Amino acid sequence: MEARGGRGEKPLSATDLRDRLAIDFLGKQFVDSDLMSVADMAIEMAGPHVVFERIRSLLSPLLPTPAHLLLPTFRWRALVTTNYDDLIERSYRLGLRNQLQNIVPIVKNTEPVEELLQSTERPVLLLKLHGCVNHAHDEHVPLVLSHEHYALHDRHRDNLYSRMNQWTHESTFVFCGYGIGDAHIRNILHRLDANGVKRPNYYIVTPTMDEVQADYWSKKKVTLIQSTFGNFMAALNAAIPEMWRSLEAGQGLKELSVRKHFRTNRDPTPALMTALERDFRHVHASMAADPQNARRFYEGFDTGWGAILQNLDIRRRVMNDLLLKAVVEEIDSTECRLVLLRGPAGSGKSVTLKRAAMTAADELDQLVVWLESDGALRAEAVLELADLTGKRIFVFVDRAAVHLASIEALLKAVRQKNALVTIVAAERDNEWNIFAGRLAERWKPLEFRIGHLAPREIEDLVEILNKHDSLGLLSTQPRPQQIEAFQKRADRQLLVALHEATRGKAFEEIVHDEYLGIVPDRAKRLYLDICTLNQFAVPVRAGIISRVAGIRFNDYRENLFDPLENVVLTDENRYTGDIEYRARHPKVAEFVFQGACPTDESKSAQLTRMIEHLDVGFLPDRIAIESIAKGRVLSEMLSSAAYGREIYAAIVKALPDAAFVLQQWATIFEYAAHDGSLEEAEKLAHLAKDLDPKSKSVAHTLSEVARRRASAERSPVLKEQFRRQARKRLTDAGSASDMLVMSSKCKILVDEVKDLVESIGDDHDEDAAGRLSELVREAELEIRQAQQLYHDTADLDETQWRLSAILGQHAKARSALERAWRKQPRGASVALRLPRSTLRTTRERLRRC
Incomplete structure (x- = not known):
């Protein structure tokens, strides 16, 4: 790229880099080997950090050329490079007077694209496909240099390639610094041709060419421009006036409306x-x-x-x-x-x-x-x-x-x-x-x-539906019957009530009939793919649909818009430029998914298929994956843990370093599913702790797993061991007043009450009765203190109900508490512990105290 260093250093060709590495790490006898082989041996001899640092030291002195400095003066859809250097980044960071965009470099999958774009004024993405000297020591995305690196070149950056491939369908590409026969260019063209993609014309800037080559490439919709990078950028600069480059539609329109509030x-x-x-x-x-x-x-x-x-x-x-x-x-x-x-x-x-x-x-x-x-x-x-x-x-x-x-x-x-x-x-x-x-x-x-529809709201709703001829089957009914139809459904969500009252069928049936009526099957499948993700209230990027179903937005607009016009909405993301699809409402999407995938097997297959194509660098995709990962979602959706494990395996592959995913898998799925495994939950929770040692939620999960394992054990010794473990782990899960910590303490005490109740015999063991009385007192006190801090908490209410149920279902427990009462006739607290079935007797005794 014609760059030079401050002391005249020149950029390195592949041959130059091979020779430097061979001389520095192996010896002159290896200068005739290929670069990848030399890199393999150099890394084996000196280690990757030393070799990559040497490459960084060779590239760092290079300075941006005048051509590099012209890049920021144009608007680009994106920039993509396989170079290791940071010349492009440095060109943009100079803050030139006529700079139109600011660079956002991306080197690996997990970097949050939208967050980075939103935090940058006038952003433009730069994808660095083969690594960067600024991340040379990141073991997840090493410089692509050796045979091993090339074999694994897309590991942790496959989404970068997918983003570029998506742009190849609809954007004009200008290749600079690549030979006419470059494998990257040929691979892109062969893939697009094989898939029958209609793409824009591409350009290759090359210093050397002949008529035969130009004719060959023109037949492939590629125009050769005989020029160096420097001359090409200079010609571009001369041909396009600066005023034309800086135009941006719509700027300033919203500023005018808000100005009336200004005091200056x-x-x-x-x-x-x-x-x-x-x-x-x-x-x-x-x-x-x-x-x-x-x-x-x-x-x-x-x-x-x-x-x-x-x-x-x-x-x-x-x-x-x-x-x-x-x-x-x-x-x-x-x-x-x-x-x-x-x-x-x-x-x-x-x-x-x-x-x-x-x-x-x-x-x-x-x-x-x-x-x-x-x-x-x-x-x-x-x-x-x-x-x-x-x-x-x-x-x-x-x-x-x-x-x-x-x-x-x-x-x-x-x-x-x-x-x-x-x-x-x-x-x-x-x-x-x-x-x-x-x-x-x-x-x-x-x-x-926002609660259920109130009577006045129902009257207003009927009035406005009538005004806009939207009462459906109710349109011929008298007004009292119209209002009654909505009153019967006032406890349903508004969207559900609107559908059921005006169409006379269950909402699920209405939505499923809509789905079945879509033709052709290709459109129906696309709708299901959109609903699979949109049920989690996130838009579905066109790039995902392109990867999953091979349907590009142009294809959708030309061939599938009509059959999906009444069920799918489209919009354009202001930052990424992506087209986004969504169903008319997430609740509709949920019922479409449930109706189209009625079995565990079909749900697992569809969710896994979508997860495998999500790009976690984009916020909607990440939210979708994290929503699916919620153990409660899957445990309610599936009846078999085996299919849930298949889904989680796909999620872990997409988010390999996310402690949250492993914690959810452990907490709610393996822990709560009827055929889950507590041993597997323990293992997953420890893996989550390794990824995030300071996570309080992971510590709480480990405590809850130990509590459940204690309840599942028959041995009193093992029960006690696991409960000690559960209490110890709670100390890392938050303060003593944290809701989850207090809730778990209450559950452990109620578990102990249950075990003690079930162990009480018919021999009127007064010691056991006394222990039960004290344990119940402690459990009640802990629950009461927690409820004072956290009102209307379902978890605490359920624990309190479970304590009452345990005491109410066991005659031996009631007998033991009666004996404790007789020992403490004025002990009002013991009376309060008796189950509701004995409340009348309790009140009589309280009156005698």
Whole structure:
């Protein structure tokens, strides 16, 4: 690439590098060997760290050429290289006056692509397929140099190749620095030709060529440009004026709408303008939105803000409470606040959150911004907006569990700067309970729950459905019968109630009939693939569908759009540029998956097939894998642990270093499944601990496994040994007041009560009765203390119920507690321990105390 060092150092060809390595590590007699063989022997002799460090020292002196410095002055879809050096990165990091993008280098699968793109202003990806001198000592992605490295070149970076392959379908490639016969170029072209892919024209920049070569490549839709890299970039620079390169559609449009709230004439920074363009939507009554078809909206097809602007929704009573507490009463407050709207999937949270945002902006004249689904929650942008306006900023965030780290970072920044900010978030109950424990404990959100349809809400719903001719089978019924149809289903989620009341069939049946009616089979299969992942409330990237089913977006648009028009939505990610698919609602996707995959075998095969093609560098894919990995999800979905193990094996392959996956496999699946293995759970939990030694949740899992093993043992000695182990492990699982720790302590005590109750004989052993009395007292006290700290916790309520059931089902236990009572006639606490079946007797005794 024509680079030179400050002292005249030249770049190394493959031959030059071979000679240097041979002389440095082996001897001159090996200079005639090939590079990979020399590298093999050098690494064997000196070790990889020494060899890679030598290569780094040879490449580091090289400086970017004028051609490199021109790269940042153009907009690129992406950059890809097999070079080890960091000349491209250094060119971008100089911060040139006319630089249009900032580089985001990626060297391995697990780097979070979207997070890196979102944290970079005007980002462009750089894929480093063969490693980088800046990561030369990363054993997961060594420099691809020796025979072994080439054989394993895609290990831990196969997703990088997949991303590049996806771009080859739809983007123009310009190859610089590669020979006409380069294997990389030929492999790409042969693969595309074999698959019949219609791609754009490609270009190869090469210093030497002839007419025969040019004619050969032109037939393959590849144009040869006879030039060096330097001359090519200079010609490009001369041919395209700078003004044309800097044009970016839409910039500044959203800035104008928010300016009415400014208290200063100061212009927002480019970073804030970018955030208002990509990350946030300024909510106001005059904002633009795509039209929303009313009937499709009531089927779950929410295409954006059209339904709100067209007033297709009903106002839920919880919204008034939320606006009063979270907006009206907060306007003059000086505190930052986190507000949460929660409820089950399909209950109408997202629409209610949007309506609350619009009402706050329009009727209450507040400054409201909505975090876009693929946006970054940038603290610096929110703080700048607060400074420019001097007003409280209301930030609305749907799917809060996806943004927990960003929400906490924003809250910390707001508190530190004493800014006026309220975050109003929404999330499904199960997602919030699983992932948001730390955030909820620290920031104590003001919570609102979206409940069942109230009578007034049902009347409003019937009225608006009638207005938009969307009552379906109810349209011919009198108004009282229409209202009654919804009242019968008031305890169902809103989406379910809408379908069942207007179509007269079970929601599951409606959704499955839709699926069966899709033709051709190729479209039906695509819909199932989309639903398999979208049931976890994540968009499904077109790149995944291309890898799984071989269906590119152009193919979908031309051949499959019509049969899927009423069941699939598409959108474009603002950062990655990916097209994303989703069903009309995650609840619909869930029922499609369940209906199409009714057996454990079919569920396992479909999930495994999708997991194998996910790219964990992208957030939606990672969320999908982590959602599938939740042991409770699989234990409820499958009846056989064997199929669950197949799915977990695929997940571990995709996320080999994720302690969370192994912990979930151990905790809920092997631990809770009826045919799971506690020994396997112990093994998996220890593997998770090796990956994350400080994890409190893993320590808690190890404690719970030991507790269950104690209950499964027959030997009193082994029971005691495992319970001591369980208690000891709890010390690493969190503070004594942690909910999980307290819950486990309660469970261990109740387990001991159960064992003691079952061991009591008919010989009226007073010592055993006394031990039982004290043990029950200790268990009750522990449960009561835990419930005082954590109200309405299902886990604690279940433990309390189990204690009552154990005592109520065993006559010997009641007899032993009666004897303990007689020894302590004024012992009210013992009376309280008696089961509910003896409550009347207990009350009589309490009156005598």
